[in-house]
Structures are given as C-alpha cells and as structure tokens.
Amino acid sequence: MIDIENEVFTAVAxxxxxxxxxxxxxxxEGxxxxxxxxxxxxxxSDNVPYRRSMTSDKRENHITVRYRVNAYSxxxxxxxxxxxxxxxAVDSVLLDQLGFVxxxxxxxxxxxxxxxxRMVAEYTAVVSKNKIIYRS
Structure with a gap:
C-alpha cells in the first residue's frame, strides 16, 4: 500500500x-x-489503487488519494x-507545495x-509508489 498520510499531516500541521x-x-475527526x-x-478519507497503472500481478504503482480537512472557530x-x-493556509500547503487539487x-x-x-474542504491527487504527487 502506498501511504503518504504522515507526510501530508505533518506538512499541514x-x-x-x-x-x-x-x-x-x-x-x-473523532x-x-x-x-x-x-x-x-x-x-x-480515501486511498484507492489507480487501476490503469497496476502491474499484471495487481501491484500498485499509483493510488488516488483524498484528504478531508475541517476547520473550527x-x-x-x-x-x-x-x-x-x-x-x-491549508490550500497553500496542499495545492501549492504538494500538488493536490x-x-x-x-x-x-x-x-x-x-x-x-466550521468549514470542510476535500483535496485529491494521484500518488506514485515513489511518493510523487500528481494533480488528478
């Protein structure tokens, strides 16, 4: 499984x-x-294999990932x-620095x-097994 959750959380936080x-x-959100x-x-909130780039033995090369951000004041x-x-500020990290949409x-x-x-935003991207983020 391709996992970038810690890197994304750390950058935003x-x-x-x-x-x-x-x-x-x-x-x-608990x-x-x-x-x-x-x-x-x-x-x-979502981490799904990008099927078009899976190997013939069904190994992930990319994932489609989605993050949900809630802000409360x-x-x-x-x-x-x-x-x-x-x-x-969240946009500046996820869109400008990391390459999400x-x-x-x-x-x-x-x-x-x-x-x-409360405000809620969702961000999405395609991520390679080398953790390169592509706009989706």
Missing part, C-alpha cells in the same frame, strides 16, 4: 502551527471535546474569517453547537 498561535491540529480553538482535523467576532484564513470547500452548520463555525 507544521504550517498551521507557524501561522496560528495555539491552533490544535488532529489526524482524525475529537469531540475541543479544549481550545481554533481546531483543524486532517484525515485521509468559536470566536465571538470573526470566526468565519478565521476559518477562511486557516483554509487559505481541491475537490470541494463548504461551510457546514454545526448542529451540536451553533457558536462554533
């Missing part, structure tokens, strides 16, 4: 921690109790702007707590 003092970055804000989750004023700034970005109503603003 490192940049976010540089730009946003005190930001919490997690590798999954974090229910948020100790402080802003919070970001970065999770690989609870600021009294400016939480939407903070989430957008976080997503711009953003598949979507949406604002999501947080039904559990209306005081928390």
């Amino acid at each position: 490192t940049e976010l921690r540089k730009q946003f003092k005190g930001i919490l970055v997690y590798g999954d 974090q229910r109790v948020m100790a402080s804000f802003p919070v970001v989750t970065v999770m690989e 609870n600021k009294t004023s400016g939480k939407k702007a903070e989430c957008k700034a976080i997503m711009a 953003r598949a979507s970005m949406n604002q999501v109503k947080n039904l559990e707590d209306a005081t928390i603003y």
Whole structure:
C-alpha cells in the first residue's frame, strides 16, 4: 500500500502551527471535546489503487488519494474569517507545495453547537509508489 498520510499531516500541521498561535491540529475527526480553538482535523478519507497503472500481478504503482480537512472557530467576532484564513493556509500547503487539487470547500452548520463555525474542504491527487504527487 502506498501511504503518504504522515507526510501530508505533518506538512499541514507544521504550517498551521507557524501561522496560528495555539491552533490544535488532529489526524482524525473523532475529537469531540475541543479544549481550545481554533481546531483543524486532517484525515485521509480515501486511498484507492489507480487501476490503469497496476502491474499484471495487481501491484500498485499509483493510488488516488483524498484528504478531508475541517476547520473550527468559536470566536465571538470573526470566526468565519478565521476559518477562511486557516483554509487559505491549508490550500497553500496542499495545492501549492504538494500538488493536490481541491475537490470541494463548504461551510457546514454545526448542529451540536451553533457558536462554533466550521468549514470542510476535500483535496485529491494521484500518488506514485515513489511518493510523487500528481494533480488528478
């Protein structure tokens, strides 16, 4: 299996921690109790062999990968702007530095707590067994 999850998470988390003092970055969406804000989750949501480049004995040469990023803010004023700034920083890493394509970005109503603003984005790419990332 071709796996770049650690590299992607580290690149995103490192940049976010540089730009946003005190930001919490997690590798999954299971974090229910948020100790402080802003919070970001970065999770690989799909990792599928790219069939066109598989060998005759069904070994992977490439995968199609998808990442889901959630940004949360609870600021009294400016939480939407903070989430957008976080997503711009995530874009700079995933699109500009690593070569992903953003598949979507949406604002999501947080039904559990209306005081928390949330944005979700998904990014996709094709990755070789040598961990070279190609825009898909």
